[in-house]
Amino acid sequence: MVDLSAEMAELWASLGAPAAGAGRIVQFIAARRGEGTSTVARELAHFAARRAGRSVWLVDLDLLRSPQHAAIAAEPERYGPLSKPAGASPDGSAFFTIRPPGADAEGRPIPDAAWLAAHQVGAGRLWVTRFRREALQGGRSVHVLPTPGYWRALRAHVDLIIVDAPAADRSRAGLTVAPQMDQTVLVVAADQSDVSAPAKLKDAVHGAGGQVSGLFFNRGQVEAPAFLKALLP
Template sequence: MVDLNVEMAELWGSLGTPAPGRAHVIQFVAARRGEGTSTAAREFARFAAKRAGRKTWLVDLDLVDSPQYQAIATDPERYGQLGRGAPASPDGSAFFTVQPPAPKPGGGVWPDAKYLTAHSVGGPRFWVTRFNREALRGRQKVHILPGVEYWSALRRHAEIIIVDSPSADRSQAALTLAQHMDQTVLVVSAQQPDVRPPGLLRDALASAGGRTAGVFFNQASVQPPKFLKAILP
């Protein structure tokens, strides 16, 4: 694992320190898969958890594989031991819906929020979400919702909320939630010469009400990555 502490410190400084008592929601997304978005989001969350006054949450929007939970679970020496699952919704709201809903034995349907758990990472300051996909049955599928309720509720319980979105070439999640994010960081592989897709994603995020903070050029395989405040041309 490449040590990204220096790069994360630069990114932290570039994004600006949150105002005291006010939560900050930062989305990480790439135009194409394979750019290293999940690594950047996870390392930034790890960095932020050591500096934030309250809790830092890493919310994984990949509801198929929950790769953030898996990556942290396989490297406890780096991230710390994972705690037992707890409800990931402070008030029962959810940023997704499972359809068709599963009926409960006693009547009613299984709440969407019950499918998402949160796990502490090495202590009470850092939390990561996991979607319990194994609980789905038959034809059930999960869909991201555009509502603000979940994010408003989570803001009251955390200081830094890092949202790891699947790449735009495989999911519309980043665009669906763009308006509820304080900032979005575009992750671009330095080895990818074509910058048109990230530029198009930047424009799409703006059209969806998002605020793009800048570009994180991921050069981890060749040299340390660098965060540039300048927006892609």
């Protein structure tokens, strides 16, 4: 695995540390799959929790796969072992809904928030979410919502919320939640030479009501190279 410690320190500095008592939400998204967005989001969360001493939640928008939970679980020696699942909503709200609604064995409705678990990573201040896909049966599907309730509730309890969005070429989840994010960072792989896809994604984020605050040039440098700087505001 490539060591991104130096890049994470620079990225953290460029984003600016969250103010005391005011949780910040930063989304990472790429135009196309394979750009390394999940790695960047996970490593920044790890850095912020361990080196910057902040409480951090890593929220995975790829609900049906939950790759962040899987990646952290696969490397306990690096990140720490995962705790037993806990509730991931401070107030019972959720950023998604299940259709048709789920019901327990006695026919009582299952609230949407019950489908999302959170696991503490090691003994530190990092938590990662996991959607309970194994309980999704009977032709049910999950839909990400544009509503602010969950994000507002979570930011009241956490210093930094890092949102890992699936690539825009396979999901609109990142665009759906973009208006609720304080910052959205576009991730571009180091060998990417075509700027059209990131440019279109930047416009799409703005069109959805979000703000693109920067670009992370993955496996190269935090600052965008000259040919990509024109994409940024």
